[in-house]
Amino acid sequence: MVEKSYSVEHENIANILSWIKDGKIGLPEMQRPFVWKSTQVRDLVDSLYKGYPIGFVVTWENPDAELKNGGKGQNKEIIIDGQQRITALSAALEGNEIVDEKYLKKRIYIAFNPTTEEFATRSAAIAKDPRWIPDISIFEDPNFSDYAYVTKNSKRLNLKPDELSKIIQKLKGISQYDIGVIKLNSKLPIDQVTDIFNRINQKGTKLSSADFAMSRLSSDTAHHGNDLRKEIEYFIQLYKDHSLLENIVKMDPEFANSDYFKHISWADKEDVTLYQPDFSSILHICLGLGFLRGKLYQLVSLISGRDFEKRTYTEEAMEDSYEKFGEAVQCALNESNFERYILLLKSLGIVDKNYAKLPDSYTNFGYTLYLYLKKNSKLSNDEIETYTKKWILMTALTKRYGSSPESGFDRDLRLISEANEIDQLKELFDNEFAQNLTDEFWDMTLPNSLQAQTTQLTNWRIFQMAQIHARAHAWLEKDKYTADTIQEQGNIHHICPKAYLKKNGFKQEEYNQVANYVWITQPRNLQISDYAPKNYMSNKETMQYHSDENDKENAIPATLRSYDFHNYHQFLQERRILMAQLIKELFESL
Numbered sequence: 001m002v003e004k005s006y007s008v009e010h011e012n013i014a015n016i017l018s019w020i021k022d023g024k025i026g027l028p029e030m031q032r033p034f035v036w037k038s039t040q041v042r043d044l045v046d047s048l049y050k051g052y053p054i055g056f057v058v059t060w061e062n063p064d065a066e067l068k069n070g071g072k073g074q075n076k077e078i079i080i081d082g083q084q085r086i087t088a089l090s091a092a093l094e095g096n097e098i099v100d101e102k103y104l105k106k107r108i109y110i111a112f113n114p115t116t117e118e119f120a121t122r123s124a125a126i127a128k129d130p131r132w133i134p135d136i137s138i139f140e141d142p143n144f145s146d147y148a149y150v151t152k153n154s155k156r157l158n159l160k161p162d163e164l165s166k167i168i169q170k171l172k173g174i175s176q177y178d179i180g181v182i183k184l185n186s187k188l189p190i191d192q193v194t195d196i197f198n199r200i201n202q203k204g205t206k207l208s209s210a211d212f213a214m215s216r217l218s219s220d221t222a223h224h225g226n227d228l229r230k231e232i233e234y235f236i237q238l239y240k241d242h243s244l245l246e247n248i249v250k251m252d253p254e255f256a257n258s259d260y261f262k263h264i265s266w267a268d269k270e271d272v273t274l275y276q277p278d279f280s281s282i283l284h285i286c287l288g289l290g291f292l293r294g295k296l297y298q299l300v301s302l303i304s305g306r307d308f309e310k311r312t313y314t315e316e317a318m319e320d321s322y323e324k325f326g327e328a329v330q331c332a333l334n335e336s337n338f339e340r341y342i343l344l345l346k347s348l349g350i351v352d353k354n355y356a357k358l359p360d361s362y363t364n365f366g367y368t369l370y371l372y373l374k375k376n377s378k379l380s381n382d383e384i385e386t387y388t389k390k391w392i393l394m395t396a397l398t399k400r401y402g403s404s405p406e407s408g409f410d411r412d413l414r415l416i417s418e419a420n421e422i423d424q425l426k427e428l429f430d431n432e433f434a435q436n437l438t439d440e441f442w443d444m445t446l447p448n449s450l451q452a453q454t455t456q457l458t459n460w461r462i463f464q465m466a467q468i469h470a471r472a473h474a475w476l477e478k479d480k481y482t483a484d485t486i487q488e489q490g491n492i493h494h495i496c497p498k499a500y501l502k503k504n505g506f507k508q509e510e511y512n513q514v515a516n517y518v519w520i521t522q523p524r525n526l527q528i529s530d531y532a533p534k535n536y537m538s539n540k541e542t543m544q545y546h547s548d549e550n551d552k553e554n555a556i557p558a559t560l561r562s563y564d565f566h567n568y569h570q571f572l573q574e575r576r577i578l579m580a581q582l583i584k585e586l587f588e589s590l
Contacts, residue, residue, distance in 0.1 A: 294409025
């Protein structure tokens with residue numbers, strides 16, 4: 001018989017809310033922006049009032065950690081599914097404030113019409129309407145008196161005292177309704193807990209390892225887990241939206257006066273769009289830097305006190321993990337480190353998160369590698385930056401972290417740390433570059449990879465980075481650069497115009513090839529119009545700034561000036577080879 005990995009219990013809502021208030025159960029959503037609409041809160045309360053089920057809550061209790069004196073330290077139970085529902089009930093029934101997306105605290109008022117037994121979100125009109133009870137949370141006030149309320153309000157509500165009393169009792173009874181609680185076994189591995197959650201919610205929101213880690217951090221105040229969670233989250237939000245600073249300080253004044261907040265206070269002064277890591281990215285970076293691991297579910301095990309050698313959970317291991325994680329967070333969010341990494345990405349030719357950029361997995365591992373080398377290696381700053389840039393480019397070109405980035409992170413961190421221990425880092429890097437970026441790769445694999453239509457193609461973006469890095473002029477321009485056209489007023493244009501190719505029978509998948517794209521200015525685009533290359537390239541006004549060097553900067557084959565649609569496929573082949581050559585020159589120039 002298969003051993004069950006869970007138990008199912010029933011608890012009334014009042015008990016669950018009480019346990020959260022007393023800190024027996026962790027509810028991270030109470031401290032984070034609430035995403036439900038007020039109408040969803042209304043519908044939830046209405047369902048309970050009518051006796052409808054509202055689904056299960058799923059909790060997971062961390063394994064007990066062994067204390068140094070031989071005792072057991074009871075870890076807090078965490079709600080991992082149902083957080084929004086419980087937060088909604090806390091807000092509606094108890095009148096607790098929620099935090100909105102701007103980090104402003106506010107109330108959600110659910111009104112009730114006892115005559116029609118109808119719920120609504122409170123509006124100005126409802127607040128003035130004598131037929132409505134404007135805020136149902138008054139019934140959960142310890143000082144609330146049924147008798148006094150009925151005596152005072154039955155006439156106003158146009159109900160007999162006994163009728164109003166019955167309705168109030170039914171309304172107050174909502175908090176006594178049972179809700180199913182699925183309790184996951186504390187011995188379950190973290191990845192299995194995540195898998196169970198996602199199987200339960202096949203049509204709903206998926207629980208990511210980052211969500212789980214955030215919940216675990218939020219529930220730990222003894223080791224400053226919640227402070228570290230706030231530091232990461234506020235950094236991310238401030239970095240994207242500087243206007244949130246005042247709101248965060250007002251909402252969370254105690255944290256705003258802490259060293260954790262002071263450490264990230266620089267984030268509201270930055271205005272960089274080319275690298276904006278999210279919560280999951282920062283956690284991956286800190287996991288890699290602090291523990292040389294790549295799989296995020298392992299972080300939950302580590303900060304829960306997992307001792308991988310003894311295969312048990314101990315308070316000592318928990319303290320050690322939090323110390324390492326805290327150091328990694330401070331390192332990753334350090335102003336100097338972050339800004340130097342931004343400069344490193346710019347020097348690679350990355351200018352904007354929407355155009356010349358790489359998938360997050362490559363820039364995130366790049367930051368992990370950069371910080372690891374700074375902290376642990378004997379390499380000079382110049383060597384660290386060179387190897388980091390080459391590694392980012394090599395891994396992106398070869399899709400090293402494409403299908404399973406976490407496994408790739410795990411493997412590479414092990415390789416790099418082992419090489420560092422025996423002082424063989426340079427040899428490792430040089431061997432990896434040589435083995436992955438062979439002549440066959442540059443001459444065949446890379447050109448073939450450019451047979452694609454989408455401008456989201458990583459290697460198309462790297463081609464743009466190569467142009468920006470080389471300070472290439474925009475095609476057919478004298479004093480405008482590719483970077484200018486990308487960031488300001490340029491267009492991606494079809495070298496063999498789309499309308500011209502369509503007119504001659506070519507399909508969308510043929511004319512929308514990345515090898516047929518080039519950045520040019522709007523005036524030049526209008527001059528080219530829908531002419532064949534051999535025609536518009538014979539026009540003196542269009543070609544007044546044309547040169548062989550300008551063709552080379554944009555990977556334009558010299559033969560284009562004699563081509564029409566008959567030579568289109570040959571042109572694509574020639575240009576892919578030239579694009580690959582420019583990318584190779586970028587790598588070799590680093």
